[in-house]
Amino acid sequence: xxxxxAGGREPLLSVRGLxxxxxxxxxxxxxxDGVDFDVQPxxxxxxAGESGSGKSLTLRSILRLVKPPARVxxxxxxxxxxxxxxxxxxxxxxxGGEIAMIFQEPMSALNPVLTVGMQIRxxxxxxxxxxxxxRQARAVExxxxxxxxxxxxxxxxxxxxxxxxxxxxxxxxxxxxxxxRLLLADEPTTALDVTIQDQILKLxxxxxxxxxxxxxxVTHDLGVIAQTCDRLAVMxxxxxxxxxxxxxxxxxxxxxxxxxxxxxxxRGGALRQPLSSIAGQPPLLSDQQxxxxxxxxxxxxxxxxxxxxxxxxxxAPMHDSACLQHRKVAQR
Amino acid sequence: MTFATLTSATISRAVGRRWTxxxxxxxxxxxxxxxLVPGFFTSYDPLAFxxxxxxxxxxxxxxxxxxxxxxxxxxRVIWATRIDIQIAVFSTVFPLVFGTIVGTLTGYYGGWxxxxxxxxxxxxxxxxxxxxxxxxxxxxxxxxxxxxxAVSAIGWVFYAQLVRAEIRVQKQSDYAAAARVLGxxxxxxxxxxxxxxxxxxxxVYWMTDMALAILLGSSLGYLGLGAQPPTAEWxxxxxxxxxxMSTAWWMSVFPGIAIVVAGVTFSMVGDGLADLxxxxx
Numbered sequence: 001x002x003x004x005x006a007g008g009r010e011p012l013l014s015v016r017g018l019x020x021x022x023x024x025x026x027x028x029x030x031x032x033d034g035v036d037f038d039v040q041p042x043x044x045x046x047x048a049g050e051s052g053s054g055k056s057l058t059l060r061s062i063l064r065l066v067k068p069p070a071r072v073x074x075x076x077x078x079x080x081x082x083x084x085x086x087x088x089x090x091x092x093x094x095x096g097g098e099i100a101m102i103f104q105e106p107m108s109a110l111n112p113v114l115t116v117g118m119q120i121r122x123x124x125x126x127x128x129x130x131x132x133x134x135r136q137a138r139a140v141e142x143x144x145x146x147x148x149x150x151x152x153x154x155x156x157x158x159x160x161x162x163x164x165x166x167x168x169x170x171x172x173x174x175x176x177x178x179x180x181r182l183l184l185a186d187e188p189t190t191a192l193d194v195t196i197q198d199q200i201l202k203l204x205x206x207x208x209x210x211x212x213x214x215x216x217x218v219t220h221d222l223g224v225i226a227q228t229c230d231r232l233a234v235m236x237x238x239x240x241x242x243x244x245x246x247x248x249x250x251x252x253x254x255x256x257x258x259x260x261x262x263x264x265x266x267r268g269g270a271l272r273q274p275l276s277s278i279a280g281q282p283p284l285l286s287d288q289q290x291x292x293x294x295x296x297x298x299x300x301x302x303x304x305x306x307x308x309x310x311x312x313x314x315x316a317p318m319h320d321s322a323c324l325q326h327r328k329v330a331q332r
Numbered sequence: 333m334t335f336a337t338l339t340s341a342t343i344s345r346a347v348g349r350r351w352t353x354x355x356x357x358x359x360x361x362x363x364x365x366x367x368l369v370p371g372f373f374t375s376y377d378p379l380a381f382x383x384x385x386x387x388x389x390x391x392x393x394x395x396x397x398x399x400x401x402x403x404x405x406x407x408r409v410i411w412a413t414r415i416d417i418q419i420a421v422f423s424t425v426f427p428l429v430f431g432t433i434v435g436t437l438t439g440y441y442g443g444w445x446x447x448x449x450x451x452x453x454x455x456x457x458x459x460x461x462x463x464x465x466x467x468x469x470x471x472x473x474x475x476x477x478x479x480x481x482a483v484s485a486i487g488w489v490f491y492a493q494l495v496r497a498e499i500r501v502q503k504q505s506d507y508a509a510a511a512r513v514l515g516x517x518x519x520x521x522x523x524x525x526x527x528x529x530x531x532x533x534x535x536v537y538w539m540t541d542m543a544l545a546i547l548l549g550s551s552l553g554y555l556g557l558g559a560q561p562p563t564a565e566w567x568x569x570x571x572x573x574x575x576x577m578s579t580a581w582w583m584s585v586f587p588g589i590a591i592v593v594a595g596v597t598f599s600m601v602g603d604g605l606a607d608l609x610x611x612x613x
Contacts, residue, residue, distance in 0.1 A: 060509075063512075063513055065509055065513065092516075092517065094515070095513050095514065096513060096514035096515030096516070097515055100514070101513040103509070103510060105506055108507060109506040109507050109510045110510070111510075111525050111529065112507075113528045114524075114525075122514075122516075122524075126514065126515060126516060126520075127515065174510075174514070175513075175514075184513075
């Protein structure tokens with residue numbers, strides 16, 4: 001039997017050695033390469049990284065949404081049981097019932113031919129014992145909960161009659177219908193403008209508190225992370241390169257890539273300063289060499305970086321880094 | 333006042349954009365009405381011979397004239413509507429339903445099921461449609477029922493192709509992923525979420541296909557392979573009149589016009605629906 005890794009607190013979700021690969025075994029393209037992280041009850045974990053770093057794929061693999069020809073390996077313990085080894089019926093009970101997910105593009109993630117109300121009631125039908133009248137009442141309640149005004153009349157609207165922010169709220173209402181313990185949010189605010197983005201993030205935080213959920217928030221926006229998350233895992237080229245409490249990482253990053261990311265955030269105050277960026281491009285999946293994937297772009301690089309992929313190790317309490325030069329990085 | 337102008341403007345804009353659908357639907361309604369109660373529109377018997385009135389040109393008593401047995405052509409064209417609408421429906425309903433189911437399943441599951449289906453499609457589209465239908469009817473024997481069988485045996489393939497292509501697109505969509513994430517069963521995902529989003533092209537094609545079915549039914553009737561004389565069917569009536577074209581043009585021309593009207597009606601409804609659905613997207 002597979003057991004969840006022992007720890008002080010029992011994590012809700014525990015991902016171990018998650019790996020997603022495409023292509024043929026001979027020419028394998030590894031998009032997610034041995035990702036480990038835990039999600040504690042009631043915690044908001046941020047998963048940050050640039051496009052192609054494997055963060056969305058990681059999230060989708062948790063619920064076994066990634067289909068062949070992609071090959072998924074590793075273990076995903078959900079309250080002690082490995083989702084990767086569950087029977088299909090069991091996975092379906094976890095999906096929606098215990099773990100819910102919301103998507104980046106709320107328009108395309110809602111079924112255009114069903115009303116919002118029908119889509120909420122459908123989830124209630126699948127995962128609760130409520131009768132027809134109960135489902136209707138609960139659906140209105142859920143729309144109220146996510147802050148859709150005049151919910152009683154809007155419930156029979158189709159998704160195209162909603163604005164972008166309202167669609168994302170509706171999407172959240174559908175996801176919450178079955179009282180999930182964990183919400184996976186795949187760039188939930190990327191498609192929205194800044195004011196709506198702020199409202200949606202506040203909504204997610206309020207729901208987390210009121211419903212005692214955990215949240216995994218995938219984003220490329222460090223501002224969103226700073227505003228919302230308790231802990232942060234930074235991904236680069238399919239690996240977690242640094243993980244720890246948001247405050248610690250923002251105060252003192254311990255990986256050269258995280259440092260580069262934080263430095264590239266435009267700061268208020270100093271006007272007309274050039275934006276600093278990380279030189280070079282992320283590596284192609286087909287172009288992975290033996291060592292640290294960030295080494296070709298890293299200002300702290302030493303010869304050892306090219307020898308082997310540095311493992312993610314604890315460098316401070318609750319704080320892990322996969323950087324050989326983390327001490328030097330920390331001194332910056 | 334303002335309200336009145338506003339609403340009339342709104343209505344005229346709605347009509348202006350959808351006139352094909354509106355006119356097509358009105359014509360289709362008329363056709364169905366004629367097919368349901370043909371006796372209401374004419375007092376003659378479509379099969380009764382009248383040797384006192386043979387091959388009379390159009391007149392007040394016989395607006396479309398009479399044929400070589402003295403039958404009223406208008407009456408026969410009206411009664412034929414029932415048979416031809418029946419042909420339109422019966423030779424397309426099975427292909428629509430069966431083709432949609434096959435297309436949905438092959439599109440969603442792919443794999444060996446899809447491979448077999450693909451070869452079957454290749455096989456069917458290698459033959460000209462009319463030729464293969466005629467071949468099947470020739471084997472089974474002439475008649476309407478055998479024509480339905482022949483058309484259905486081939487026609488479902490086209491619906492299946494349309495639905496399959498659409499399902500393959502839809503199953504990659506975010507809302508399909510969302511439905512999977514909500515823990516819905518595959519059957520629910522396929523038939524409640526994917527199919528309603530994929531069936532539009534098939535419905536539009538269905539309308540066109542009904543027009544084609546009427547043409548096909550008439551062609552086979554004309555060739556003596558579909559409805560059998562003395563049944564009033566547009567193709568049969570045209571065939572009856574073909575030997576008298578130089579002396580009694582009305583015998584073939586009026587059923588011909590009826591075929592054109594029916595074909596245009598179904599095409600207009602099909603086009604109108606296609607437009608409507610496109611705008612919805």
